[in-house]
Amino acid sequence: MNTVHRKARYLSVKVESPRGRAPSIRDVARLAGVSHQTVSRVLNDHPSIRDTTKARVLQVMEELQYRPNRAARALVKGRSRTIGVLSASSSEYGPASSIAAIQDAARDAGYYVNTANLTSVDPESIAAALDHLMYQAVEGIVVIAPQVRVFDALENLAIDVPFVSLQSTGRLGDHALSVDQIAGARLATRHLIEAGHTDIYHLAGPQDWIEAEARMRGFLEEMGAQDVPTTAPILGDWTADFGYHAGRELLRVRDFTAIFSSNDQMALGLMHAFRDAGLDIPRDVSIVGFDDIPEAAHFWPPLTTVRQDFAEVGKRAIALLLGDLAGDTLEEDTVEEYRSTIMPELVVRASTGPPAS
Amino acid sequence: MNTVHRKARYLSVKVESPRGRAPSIRDVARLAGVSHQTVSRVLNDHPSIRDTTKARVLQVMEELQYRPNRAARALVKGRSRTIGVLSASSSEYGPASSIAAIQDAARDAGYYVNTANLTSVDPESIAAALDHLMYQAVEGIVVIAPQVRVFDALENLAIDVPFVSLQSTGRLGDHALSVDQIAGARLATRHLIEAGHTDIYHLAGPQDWIEAEARMRGFLEEMGAQDVPTTAPILGDWTADFGYHAGRELLRVRDFTAIFSSNDQMALGLMHAFRDAGLDIPRDVSIVGFDDIPEAAHFWPPLTTVRQDFAEVGKRAIALLLGDLAGDTLEEDTVEEYRSTIMPELVVRASTGPPAS
DNA sequence: GGTGTTCATGTGCACGGTCACACTTGTGAA
DNA sequence: TTCACAAGTGTGACCGTGCACATGAACACC
Numbered sequence: 001m002n003t004v005h006r007k008a009r010y011l012s013v014k015v016e017s018p019r020g021r022a023p024s025i026r027d028v029a030r031l032a033g034v035s036h037q038t039v040s041r042v043l044n045d046h047p048s049i050r051d052t053t054k055a056r057v058l059q060v061m062e063e064l065q066y067r068p069n070r071a072a073r074a075l076v077k078g079r080s081r082t083i084g085v086l087s088a089s090s091s092e093y094g095p096a097s098s099i100a101a102i103q104d105a106a107r108d109a110g111y112y113v114n115t116a117n118l119t120s121v122d123p124e125s126i127a128a129a130l131d132h133l134m135y136q137a138v139e140g141i142v143v144i145a146p147q148v149r150v151f152d153a154l155e156n157l158a159i160d161v162p163f164v165s166l167q168s169t170g171r172l173g174d175h176a177l178s179v180d181q182i183a184g185a186r187l188a189t190r191h192l193i194e195a196g197h198t199d200i201y202h203l204a205g206p207q208d209w210i211e212a213e214a215r216m217r218g219f220l221e222e223m224g225a226q227d228v229p230t231t232a233p234i235l236g237d238w239t240a241d242f243g244y245h246a247g248r249e250l251l252r253v254r255d256f257t258a259i260f261s262s263n264d265q266m267a268l269g270l271m272h273a274f275r276d277a278g279l280d281i282p283r284d285v286s287i288v289g290f291d292d293i294p295e296a297a298h299f300w301p302p303l304t305t306v307r308q309d310f311a312e313v314g315k316r317a318i319a320l321l322l323g324d325l326a327g328d329t330l331e332e333d334t335v336e337e338y339r340s341t342i343m344p345e346l347v348v349r350a351s352t353g354p355p356a357s
Numbered sequence: 358m359n360t361v362h363r364k365a366r367y368l369s370v371k372v373e374s375p376r377g378r379a380p381s382i383r384d385v386a387r388l389a390g391v392s393h394q395t396v397s398r399v400l401n402d403h404p405s406i407r408d409t410t411k412a413r414v415l416q417v418m419e420e421l422q423y424r425p426n427r428a429a430r431a432l433v434k435g436r437s438r439t440i441g442v443l444s445a446s447s448s449e450y451g452p453a454s455s456i457a458a459i460q461d462a463a464r465d466a467g468y469y470v471n472t473a474n475l476t477s478v479d480p481e482s483i484a485a486a487l488d489h490l491m492y493q494a495v496e497g498i499v500v501i502a503p504q505v506r507v508f509d510a511l512e513n514l515a516i517d518v519p520f521v522s523l524q525s526t527g528r529l530g531d532h533a534l535s536v537d538q539i540a541g542a543r544l545a546t547r548h549l550i551e552a553g554h555t556d557i558y559h560l561a562g563p564q565d566w567i568e569a570e571a572r573m574r575g576f577l578e579e580m581g582a583q584d585v586p587t588t589a590p591i592l593g594d595w596t597a598d599f600g601y602h603a604g605r606e607l608l609r610v611r612d613f614t615a616i617f618s619s620n621d622q623m624a625l626g627l628m629h630a631f632r633d634a635g636l637d638i639p640r641d642v643s644i645v646g647f648d649d650i651p652e653a654a655h656f657w658p659p660l661t662t663v664r665q666d667f668a669e670v671g672k673r674a675i676a677l678l679l680g681d682l683a684g685d686t687l688e689e690d691t692v693e694e695y696r697s698t699i700m701p702e703l704v705v706r707a708s709t710g711p712p713a714s
Numbered sequence: 715g716g717t718g719t720t721c722a723t724g725t726g727c728a729c730g731g732t733c734a735c736a737c738t739t740g741t742g743a744a
Numbered sequence: 745t746t747c748a749c750a751a752g753t754g755t756g757a758c759c760g761t762g763c764a765c766a767t768g769a770a771c772a773c774c
Binding site: 024037069 | 759760773
C-alpha cells in the first residue's frame with residue numbers, strides 16, 4: 001500500500017508560548033523588582049501593600065499573561081476548590097437542569113465542578129465513581145442519583161466530605177434537598193378527584209427510585225384522604241416507550257377514567273397509545289404528568305402536569321454545600337430556608353377534564 | 358426574639374479521620390520501612406521493585422487508606438489530567454448526551470472533566486468561561502457551543518491547548534467534529550420531495566447557530582438539486598413555543614404541503630398549531646424534524662425525523678483529544694477515521710406522507 | 715531620644731509528590 | 745581477580761504557592 005502516513009498534531013493552535021514552563025510567581029516578582037511573597041500578597045488581596053507596588057505587580061502579571069497555578073495552591077492550602085457531582089442519567093432533562101445550575105452557582109463562588117456519571121447502580125460502579133471524585137480531593141459532593149440502591153451504598157460508604165443529595169425526598173435526613181414530591185403528587189391526584197374522577201390509575205416510576213416512591217406515596221395518601229378506592233400502581237421505567245406499552249395493556253381493561261403518570265414522558269406514551277385506540281383525551285381519559293418538561297405544553301393535548309424547579313434545587317444545593325464548607329457554622333434559620341422543601345406547582349392544561357358522565 | 362440560633366455543620370458525616378492531614382507518601386514509607394521513593398515507584402508501577410517490597414507497601418497503603426494527592430502530582434508533572442468542556446445550553450438533550458459520553462470516555466482514560474457553561478454568547482461571557490477553564494490548567498477543551506459568535510470569539514482568543522469543537526459542521530476545519538448536518542437535512546428534504554411535495558417550507562434554527570445554518574444549507578442544496586422552487590426559511594429559536602407560534606402564522610398563508618423543521622421541538626410546536634386549526638398530519642401537512650429525541654416516536658403523530666448519535670460524537674471528541682495529548686503523533690488514518698463525519702439516519706414515522714393532491 | 719506600633723516588604727520553609735542521580739549488592743564475562 | 749552491568753533501593757532537589765516570622769522604615773507618644 002502506498003498511503004502516506006503523515007504524522008502530526010492536529011488540534012493544537014499555538015506551539016506553547018516561549019520555552020519551558022508557564023511564568024510563576026517568582027518570574028513576576030523578578031520583573032517587578034519585588035519578592036515572590038509580595039506577588040502572592042497581590043494575588044490574595046492582602047491589605048498592606050503600597051498601591052504603586054500593587055499596580056506594578058499587576059502590570060507585570062498582565063504582560064506575562066501570568067496565571068496562578070491551581071495545583072500549587074491546592075497543594076499548600078490542602079483544598080481543591082472542587083465540588084463533585086455524582087449523577088445517574090445526567091442527560092435527562094431534570095438532572096441536566098440541576099447540574100447546569102450547580103455548575104453556574106459553583107463557578108460564581110470560585111469553585112470547580114467535576115461530574116462522575118454512574119454507568120449502573122451496582123455498588124462497584126458507585127464505589128468507582130465516588131473513588132474518581134475522592135481521588136481529586138473534592139471538598140463536597142452533590143448526589144443526583146435518586147435510586148434507593150445508590151443511597152444504601154452511600155450510607156455504607158460513609159463519605160468523609162459534606163454532601164447533599166438531590167431528588168431524594170425523605171431519605172438521608174439533613175442531606176436531602178428536593179422539591180416536595182409527595183405534595184406534588186397530591187396536587188395532581190386532588191386535581192383529578194376534584195374533577196370528578198373516582199377510577200384513577202397511577203403509572204409509577206421504577207420502584208428503585210426514591211422520587212418514584214414518593215410520588216406514589218403522595219398519590220396513595222391523597223386517594224386515602226379523599227376516600228377514593230385505589231388500584232395497585234403500575235411500575236414503569238420513566239420512558240415514553242413504556243408509557244405506550246402500558247397504555248396498550250390498560251386498554252384491555254378500561255376500568256378507569258384518569259391516570260396520574262409519574263413523569264411527562266410516560267404520560268406522552270400513554271396518550272399515544274390511547275389515541276391510537278381512538279380514545280379522546282380528556283373526554284375518555286384524563287392524564288396528568290409530572291415535571292413539566294418544556295415540551296409538555298405542546299403535547300396533544302397539552303399536558304396537565306406538576307412543575308418542579310430543577311435549577312432552584314441545584315442552586316440551593318451549592319449554597320448549602322458552600323455554606324457548610326466556608327464556615328463550620330451556619331445560622332440555623334438560613335439552613336432552614338435553604339432546606340425548606342421547594343414546593344411544586346400544578347399546571348393545568350388540556351389533558352384533564354371531568355369524566356365522560 | 359427568642360429563637361435559639363444553634364450553629365452547626367450540617368452536612369459532614371465524619372469529623373475528618375485522625376488529626377491533621379491525610380497520609381502522605383512518606384507516612385506510608387515510614388510504616389513500610391522503605392524510602393518515600395520506593396513508595397512512589399510502587400504507585401507508578403516501576404519495573405524493578407522486589408515483589409515482597411511492593412506487597413508490603415501496598416498493604417500499608419491499604420491500612421492507611423492512602424490516596425495520592427492529585428495536586429502534588431499535577432504540580433510536579435505540570436499536567437492536570439483535566440479536560441474542559443465549554444458548553445452552551447447544556448441541559449438540552451443533544452449537548453447533555455454528548456457531555457455524558459465525554460465524561461465517561463475521559464474517566465475511562467484517567468482524565469477529569471470540568472464543565473463551564475456559557476451564560477450568554479457575548480465575548481465577555483465566553484472569555485470568562487474560558488478563563489475558568491484555563492485557570493485550572495485544562496489540557497484540552499471540548500467546545501459544545503455551536504453559535505457562530507462563539508467561534509468568532511474562539512478564533513480570536515487563540516487558545517493554546519488542543520481543542521475539539523462539536524456541532525460545528527464546516528467551521529474551524531480540523532477542530533470540528535460532528536454529525537453531517539447537511540447530509541441529514543438533505544435526507545429529510547429528499548424524503549419530502551420524493552413523497553411528492555413541491556411546496557415545502559423550512560423552519561430553521563437561529564441564524565447564529567452553525568448547525569442551523571448547515572441544516573438550512575442542506576435543505577436549500579437538495580431543493581436546488583431536485584429543481585424544486587424554494588421560499589425563504591423561517592428563522593426560529595429551537596423551542597416548541599416558537600414552533601407553535603410559527604405554525605399559527607403559517608396557517609394564514611397555507612401555501613405549503615410540507616415543512617422541514619430544524620429540530621424536533623419546533624416540529625412539535627408546529628404540529629400543535631396545525632392540529633389546533635383542525636388540520637390533519639400528514640394528510641394536510643407533512644412534517645419532518647431533526648435530532649430524534651426519545652420522545653419523538655410518541656408525538657402525535659409520531660415524528661419522521663433525522664437521528665443523530667450525540668454520544669458517539671462525544672466519545673470521538675475525547676478519543677481525538679487524548680490522542681493528541683498522548684502522542685504528539687497520530688496516524689493520519691486514525692485521525693481520518695475519528696474525524697470522518699458521522700452520518701445521520703432518516704427515521705420515517707407517521708408525520709409524513711404524500712400531499713393531499 | 716528612646717520606645718512601641720503599624721505598615722510594607724523580604725526570607726525560608728512546608729505542602730506531597732517525581733526526577734536525576736548515587737549507592738549497594740549480586741552476577742557473569744574477560 | 746577485575747570489571748561491567750543490572751536490579752533494587754535511597755538521597756536530595758525541585759515544582760509554585762502560602763504561611764510564619766523577621767526586618768526595616770515611618771510615625772506617634774512620652
